Structure formats: C-alpha cells, structure tokens
Amino acid sequence: xxxxxxxxxxxxxxxxxxxxxxxxxxxxxxxxxxxxxxxxxxxxxxxxxxxxxxxxxxxxxxxxxxxxxxxxxxxxxxxxxxxxxxxxxxxxxxxxxxxxxxxxxxxxxxxxxxxxxxxxxxxxxxxxxxxxxxxxxxxxxxxxxxxxxxxxxxxxxxxxxxxxxxxxxxxxxxxxxxxxxxxxxxxxxxxxxxxxxxxxxxxxxxxxxxx
Numbered sequence: 001x002x003x004x005x006x007x008x009x010x011x012x013x014x015x016x017x018x019x020x021x022x023x024x025x026x027x028x029x030x031x032x033x034x035x036x037x038x039x040x041x042x043x044x045x046x047x048x049x050x051x052x053x054x055x056x057x058x059x060x061x062x063x064x065x066x067x068x069x070x071x072x073x074x075x076x077x078x079x080x081x082x083x084x085x086x087x088x089x090x091x092x093x094x095x096x097x098x099x100x101x102x103x104x105x106x107x108x109x110x111x112x113x114x115x116x117x118x119x120x121x122x123x124x125x126x127x128x129x130x131x132x133x134x135x136x137x138x139x140x141x142x143x144x145x146x147x148x149x150x151x152x153x154x155x156x157x158x159x160x161x162x163x164x165x166x167x168x169x170x171x172x173x174x175x176x177x178x179x180x181x182x183x184x185x186x187x188x189x190x191x192x193x194x195x196x197x198x199x200x201x202x203x204x205x206x207x208x209x210x211x
Contacts, residue, residue: 008151009167009171015199019174020174027053028053043082043083052078059077062100063104064101074088094116107133108123108134119160120138123136123176124137134172135164138156141183142159142179142183144189145179148205149202149203
C-alpha cells in the first residue's frame with residue numbers, strides 16, 4: 001500500500017481503540033501528584049519515579065506543603081532522580097507560584113508557564129485529567145515511531161506538526177500516548193515485534209526490514 005494512499009485516520013482510530021483508555025504509567029493519585037511526577041520523570045523512567053514518589057508525597061502531601069519548602073530540603077528524597085537539583089528548584093518555584101492544589105492550571109497555556117512544564121508534559125497532564133489540549137504528545141517513543149512510519153522526522157515540534165497535519169483532530173488527544181504504549185510494547189528501539197503491530201501493512205520500516 002502506498003504511503004500517500006494510506007488512510008492514517010483509520011489506523012490511528014484502531015490504535016486509540018487498543019490503547020486510548022489506558023492510564024499513564026506514572027502511579028499518581030491526584031492532579032498535584034501527576035504534575036510533580038511528570039516534571040520529575042523528564043529524562044528519567046516512569047518506573048523509577050513511581051519508586052521515589054511515595055516517600056516524597058508522604059513528606060509533602062499537598063502543594064501548599066511543597067510551597068513552603070526550599071529546594072535543598074528535597075534533595076534527600078530526590079537525590080537519585082536525573083537532574084534532581086534543577087528539578088527541585090523547578091517544583092519548588094512552581095509550587096510557590098501556584099500556591100495550592102485547587103489552583104493548578106487546567107489549560108495548556110497556563111501549565112506551560114510553570115517551571116519544568118513544557119508542551120509535552122502539559123499535554124500529558126491534560127490528557128490524564130480528561131481535558132485534552134490542542135496538540136499531540138510527543139515523547140521518546142513517538143519520536144522513534146513516527147519516522148519509522150514515514151510520517152515525519154526531526155524535532156518533537158516538527159513531529160507533532162506532521163501528525164496534526166495528518167490526523168483528524170478528534171484523534172489527537174490519545175494518539176500520542178497510544179503511540180507511546182505501542183513503542184513500549186511493540187515498536188521497540190531494538191527487536192521490534194513488527195508482526196504484532198497495527199501498522200504492519202503500511203510501515204516502510206517493516207518493509208525495509210524484510211528486504
């Protein structure tokens with residue numbers, strides 16, 4: 001099947017049907033925890049953040065508690081997190097800026113004004129709370145898969161624009177996380193399980209591997 005004749009909306013609809021209802025792998029209990037954990041997870045693993053989060057939230061159960069802390073106060077709890085010193089600064093500043101759990105921004109524009117929250121992180125937060133922003137999540141898995149499909153390449157911004165230009169807006173909310181789950185389970189960096197993939201019949205990467 002030609003890349004140009006592929007009905008990508010149909011394929012992504014099937015992808016979203018398989019993965020779209022799944023909760024993010026971060027094991028958060030509320031919006032405050034979700035926001036902090038997504039900041040901490042940058043360049044770290046969800047599994048690791050799930051391990052360090054419980055004692056952290058025992059010490060700082062509410063955003064207002066965190067707002068009274070200084071970055072160095074957090075170091076003993078977060079020392080193993082990648083780039084922990086900078087992240088401690090970010091979450092303390094964000095906590096002070098917001099003040100309390102009920103004042104956490106619920107818009108893309110509001111979230112990206114917070115320290116440590118970029119576009120991808122904000123879109124993850126909004127998707128998880130059922131208020132998806134106008135965009136598509138692009139994490140490391142999406143950055144790997146989209147070029148394999150021949151849909152785009154380059155920076156996360158370029159990949160997101162390519163996907164948004166290809167897919168119906170109704171698919172955007174779950175498309176990124178669905179691709180992320182696909183990348184974790186099927187379209188791995190090495191030894192991808194191509195025969196099990198939804199895109200196997202339209203994927204140039206798979207076709208090239210066969211030849």
